[in-house]
Amino acid sequence: MTSEFWPSIVNTEPSTKAPSLMTFPHYHVSASPQCPSTPFSNLPIVNCVVRARIPTTSGTEIFLHLYTNSMDSKEHLAIVFGANIRSRSLDAPRSGETEMDRMIRGAYIGRLFPGRISSQIDPNSPSPQDGNGKAPLVRIHSECYTGETAWSARCDCGEQLDEAARLMALEGCGVIVYLRQEGRGIGLGEKLKAYNLQDLGNDTVEANLLLRHPADARSYDIATSILKDLNLSEIRLLTNNPSKIAAVEGLHKEIKVVAREAMIPKMWKGEKGVQGKELGDYLKTKIEKMGHMLNLPS
Numbered sequence: 001m002t003s004e005f006w007p008s009i010v011n012t013e014p015s016t017k018a019p020s021l022m023t024f025p026h027y028h029v030s031a032s033p034q035c036p037s038t039p040f041s042n043l044p045i046v047n048c049v050v051r052a053r054i055p056t057t058s059g060t061e062i063f064l065h066l067y068t069n070s071m072d073s074k075e076h077l078a079i080v081f082g083a084n085i086r087s088r089s090l091d092a093p094r095s096g097e098t099e100m101d102r103m104i105r106g107a108y109i110g111r112l113f114p115g116r117i118s119s120q121i122d123p124n125s126p127s128p129q130d131g132n133g134k135a136p137l138v139r140i141h142s143e144c145y146t147g148e149t150a151w152s153a154r155c156d157c158g159e160q161l162d163e164a165a166r167l168m169a170l171e172g173c174g175v176i177v178y179l180r181q182e183g184r185g186i187g188l189g190e191k192l193k194a195y196n197l198q199d200l201g202n203d204t205v206e207a208n209l210l211l212r213h214p215a216d217a218r219s220y221d222i223a224t225s226i227l228k229d230l231n232l233s234e235i236r237l238l239t240n241n242p243s244k245i246a247a248v249e250g251l252h253k254e255i256k257v258v259a260r261e262a263m264i265p266k267m268w269k270g271e272k273g274v275q276g277k278e279l280g281d282y283l284k285t286k287i288e289k290m291g292h293m294l295n296l297p298s
């Protein structure tokens with residue numbers, strides 16, 4: 001993720017002075033049974049197993065939440081901007097755990113600092129920022145090794161991830177749900193075969209179908225459950241994909257998309273961004289065959 005242009009929202013230094021880990025007192029917290037996060041629907045149950053603060057290269061701090069779930073064995077993620085968005089499954093007390101256990105798995109309030117002994121009280125923490133009154137920005141992002149790590153200009157996935165992060169950093173609030181469904185759910189190996197079929201003259205949809213995969217094999221149930229776990233019921237969704245909006249809202253409208261924010265490719269806005277013939281073909285197919293809510297530049 002390139003992020004030189006994200007604004008810096010949080011930049012506070014932790015205080016120091018610590019008893020050593022060896023002498024750390026283990027306070028026990030009371031345990032209560034953990035509620036399934038989705039009691040009225042068939043959505044998967046998700047569990048945030050660990051959360052950690054990540055200072056980023058832009059200066060913005062994010063909180064990375066790692067989830068397990070009842071549907072698959074992948075480690076899906078929520079990248080959280082802002083201190084007000086908290087995971088219910090992470091914060092729920094666990095049987096027999098100590099205050100140290102809670103801090104190690106990230107279930108603390110405020111900031112960690114050497115010598116901190118309670119997950120609950122942190123008088124040195126800055127108070128959480130007030131929201132801006134709007135529903136939080138959310139991006140549901142599907143993994144794209146080629147676009148995010150291997151500098152591919154066949155798609156704009158890396159650019160979209162950066163742009164979502166930039167907007168959320170600006171607002172000081174937001175969530176990128178990062179789903180491990182590479183290649184629209186067909187996996188990296190199959191996506192690479194699809195690229196070869198594209199070089200042989202097929203578009204992205206045809207290439208998937210020739211490989212006997214659906215045009216789009218993704219599901220957003222886990223994203224819906226993660227957003228519920230993060231206590232979000234109304235969101236502004238960053239997407240051009242109509243199926244994504246319907247899917248993330250869930251069968252019982254567990255999440256309400258109160259606004260859609262378009263993701264316009266940077267080069268179409270006259271900015272420096274990913275470009276090339278392959279990207280042009282990829283976007284054209286999204287618009288013409290997958291109903292994406294974007295207008296091709298004239």
Ligand SMILES: Nc1nc2c(ncn2[C@@H]2O[C@H](COP(=O)(O)OP(=O)(O)OP(=O)(O)O)[C@@H](O)[C@H]2O)c(=O)[nH]1
Nearest residue numbers: 142143144155181182183184191194204239240241
């Ligand atoms: N099968 C296949 N997958 C691709 C191709 N290009 C990109 N992808 C995958 O498409 C996914 C990215 O889709 P998203 O960024 O969620 O975009 P979207 O659903 O098209 O809609 P937006 O929210 O509008 O961006 C990632 O999993 C990529 O790996 C391709 O040519 N073939």
